[in-house]
Amino acid sequence: MKKIIDKLNKIDNLNVEEDVLLKNYTTFQVGGPADIFLTPKNENALLELIKVIQNINTPYFVLGEGSNVIVGDKGYRGIIIYTGELDEVLVNENNIKAQSGATLKYITKKAQENSLAGMEFASGIPGSLGGAVFMNAGAYGGEMNDIIVNVSAVNNKGKKVILDKEELELSYRNSIFQEKNYIILDATMELNYGDKDQIKERMDVLNQKRQNKQPLEYPSAGSSFKRPENHYTGPLIEKAKMKGYQIGGAQVSEKHAGFIINKGDATAQDILNLIKKIQKEVYEISGVKLKPEPKFLGKF
Secondary structure, three states: OHHHHHHHOOOOOEEEEEEEEHHHHOOOOOOOEEEEEEEEOOHHHHHHHHHHHOOOOOOEEEEOOOOOEEEOOOEEEEEEEEOOOOOOEEEEOOEEEEEOOOEHHHHHHHHHHOOEEOOHHHOOOOOEHHHHHHHOOEEOOEEHHHOEEEEEEEOOOOOEEEEEHHHHOOEOOEOHHHOOOOEEEEEEEEOEEOOHHHHHHHHHHHHHHHHHHOOOOOOEEEEOEOOOOOOOHHHHHHHOOOOOOEEOOEEEOOOOOOEEEEOOOOOHHHHHHHHHHHHHHHHHHHOOOOOEOOEEEOEO
16 A cells, blocks of 8 residues: 555645545545545546556545445545546536536536526535536436536546547436446536526525425435336335434434435444335335435445
């Protein structure tokens, strides 16, 4: 490990840290330490670090805002690549090109300021662009698939490639990046010209809906389960009498049963146990197999 760290420390514009607590980088606020935590300050630093780590037998994971991940209490035995400082956003006519670490909140604000419509659905989604592309994030009838033109990424040979929309295989909460070991660098989105005030009003309306219906006052990873075909998750969980159910510090939200929240002292194991309990109860009552939406990372 020391040899790897020595090589990484020689890369310009790369911050190298050890034993960094991941609970400080996830919206659920749970998770133990990562062995190595890398923060590239520009794209070149990211490309260089990939060259160092691609041929070693050490796992790595790319982390943005940490809004759709549950990290185990024992942490992650490997390398975390944190994209939080890769956040440049460029507007060119009705196109926006943004780096993977830029937050959806910031990108949608830039769109509104430039009178560009079509991304309002994403204004309240917590998370970075990289995670949104990875998951084909969506809300209120819109999803990334509606606006993506292409994505730049690093392939498993360490080379930069550009994937057109058709190559991304975007579907419900899914993309090609969940199958291929590629790292998303940036994405270009095509929007429509609109009225700046009307766009802001639309964003405000959707964000108010989100605040009214979702337990935003507590740490969570957003929707806990993918929506099953022909069903809605919340009603299924309510039917199983799980609304408000609590294990340790993890609770099924009393505001929206589709959310598991951290009441303040939850462990990752509490959350995992609650997910399994919900799956069991829902299946016994409704015969529906719920699939978790967040990604599980590390040792529990």
